[in-house]
Amino acid sequence: MNSRFAFIAAPVLVFGYGVIRILDGLDGSRGPGLAWTSGHLAFMAALVLFVHIFWQMRRMAGGNALSTVSAVAGTAGVVALLAQFGIDIAVGFLAADHAGMSVLFEQVKSVPGVPFAVYGGGPILFYLGQLALVGQLAAMRRVKAWTPVLVLADLVLPFIDKDLIPLGSLCLLVSFIPLARTAAAAPRPAAALA
Template identity: 70%
Template sequence: MSETSLNSRVAFVAAPLLVLAYGVIRILDGLDGSRGPGLAWTTGHLAFVAAMLLFVSTFVQMRRMAGRTTLSTVSATAGILGIAALITQFTIDMVVGFMSPDHAHMGELFERIQSVPGVLILVYTGVPLLFYVGQLAIVVQLAAQGRVKAWTPLLVLLDLVLPLVDKDLIPIGALCLLASFAPLAGQVSRTARPVSV
């Protein structure tokens, strides 16, 4: 197995596991009634950023599996744009955590940052959604091609919907994503070849 293939396989498993870690750390951070600043806030955010970096690889691989079609290219590109926005968002969150002596001060800083024209939609409410939309779209394409089981998009959809119901459900959503991505990791090893983006 090539190093590229191994790294791609790892990404399909490690990315959901890192999201799971973020979700669990987030719950633990909130046990005292507030989240951040502190070690748990920073550690959780670092886990999520690491997951996003690995998701770039999963998008590239899923686009290849889908045949590098126009639709898969659009889906992967949208997903990666969403990743860039989410990494920006979580980086801002960490910087705010480092700059704040307490949770109340964090809230004040977030208000100031999010009041800058364009920041809210580009970094918090709009563009980040492209990650989730792109991911679901490309998995649906793979299911339509018979490359993944028909139920796989349902697991991905659960991963997207559960945090909207309650963010404490992020770990369960991450487990759903892990179950849907594990077969894709196997496909990488069977069909690996040099990737051209």
């Protein structure tokens, strides 16, 4: 996969999700329907790209123990978020309206372990892994010191208000552009060249 593409496309897809989410809520509720599904699919596509991004950042950090643990944590968070968004899409297809979605979500969240693994601790690993990788690259002076600040802004803004997701994704895009350049210029491992 082209690293430059992943670093640019992931924030753009998150931006698309955020905008679609806002548009979906203009009638006072979100989902079910085309906007709900398409927005979630956009975010899921971004998550798949983040797996590549995490392992690329690990390589850029030299593949040390900290970067490996961070990439593993980030990838585990991606898996949890993919499960969460997959559940969201399934609930959207199964429910006739927003009230029906709420009932189905309560049933899913009543399954032991699901609230923590899919809606709590699991997804947090995505954010922690991402921030740890970017922070390590900044500490190694492989990216500018402001890069982790913008990544942190992207991670924090949706916790303030989910309607800030598009703004956060723009912060992420600005922070990822130099990473895309660095990743594209970095030599590939010998196994990748074979």
